Amino acid sequence: MKIVFLFYDGMTALDAIGPHEILCRIPGATVSRVARHAGPIQTDSQLILMADRSLTEVENADILLVPGAGNATTLSEYPEILDWLHSVHATTTWTTSVCTGSLILGAAGILSGLHATTHWSAFDRLTKWKAKPTKGRVIEDGKVITAAGVSAGIDMALILASKIAGEKFAQAIQLGIEYDPDPPFDVGSPDKADPAIREALQARMAAKFESIN
Amino acid sequence: MKIVFLFYDGMTALDAIGPHEILCRIPGATVSRVARHAGPIQTDSQLILMADRSLTEVENADILLVPGAGNATTLSEYPEILDWLHSVHATTTWTTSVCTGSLILGAAGILSGLHATTHWSAFDRLTKWKAKPTKGRVIEDGKVITAAGVSAGIDMALILASKIAGEKFAQAIQLGIEYDPDPPFDVGSPDKADPAIREALQARMAAKFESIN
Secondary structure, eight states, rough: OEEHOOOOOOOOOOHHHHHHHHHSSSSTTTEEEESSSSSSEEEESEEEEEEEEEEOOOOSEEEEEEEEETTTTHHHOOOOHHHHHHHHHTTOOOEEEEETHHHHHHTTTOOOOEEEEEEOGGGGGGGTOEEOOSSSSSEEEEEEEOSSSHHHHHHHHHHHHHHOHHHHHHHHHHHTTTTTOOOOSSSSSSTTSHHHHHHHHHHHHHHHTTTTT | OOEEEEOTTBOOOHHHHHHHHHTTTTTOOOOEEESSSEEEEEEETTTTTEEEGGGGGGGOOSSEEOBBBBSSSHHHTTTHHHEEEEEEEESSSSEEEEEEEHHHHOOOOOOTTTTTTGGGGGGGGGGGTTOOOOOOEEEETTTTEESTTTTTTHHHHHHHHHHHHHHHHHHHHHHHTTTOOOOSSSSSSSSOOHHHHHHHHHOOOOOOOTOOO
């Protein structure tokens, strides 16, 4: 089971690290973190993560995961990443994304005609890539699974672990990371949030995403 | 607002990155990732994170956060980390931990007489450091806040963001990371899990934690 995470400058760390913490616990999994060039990757929160492989070293994957970015301008400047995604996608059992990672899958031509989700603030932007924007925390269409914003990658990865290693094993991982969430507020989705907070955030995010989509 | 994350070889990435994704969004916060030596840190899931400061460069913090580890043997070999924690703790507004990070706070002499929690499988080990093991996802005692296993750091960081920046701001962060959790199973705490799964995991974790406590 070869699990490949795409890393790139500007990515949101938790989009990748939530699923990473779960998928690395699957027995027999080998996990790689792949970027244009192996080495340090600057996330959108100043944290630096290391990529251990470059694109040219990885030609296939059983699971491919693409994280999103708070400001995804950088990626559109690198067509070789989109070409690589398109080519690796042809080899996968599951191609997945978290948050605005789905816009990157879209730009790579992977979502055409498929139901998909993304960060709530970028929902309508999926249509540019001919995807069918679909509400839900985790949306599955054929072998493509897309998750909603940032933290939704944790739920997606547990679903994926269950498909691959079985329910009992996924449950053991969930207990291992003590995932019994208890958010202090019930405002984590746009329909539950204070409208003023939602609209301010929507405006800020719209400006950030302008250049990718 | 100076927020300091302790990084160390063997740490669990999500323990730190969950809260990091939240706390870095607090306005005016400066976040540092501090280790014995600045540079690459090998987590317990092969992922490498970069520490940007060494212990000797950081003498104080408003918020100090200590992540846990799947196998915390390494830290007990480095008394300078425990000395540093003890000394920085004297300067903090909040001293916090995620998962077995609380055992490290304990070893640094910070939990004596305090209510605290940790990963469920290590719960009783808190008594070695004269802490009062207390059930709960996030336990606050004076300025010390401890969170339960791995994913509980996300809930803790939102509570902390609310204390520091106010409820509205914490809600905006929660909506920003679309934290409206929907785990596929309701088995994330030991009392909800299948007893066979819990006992197998408990036995495996007990062996791993033996050497720190």
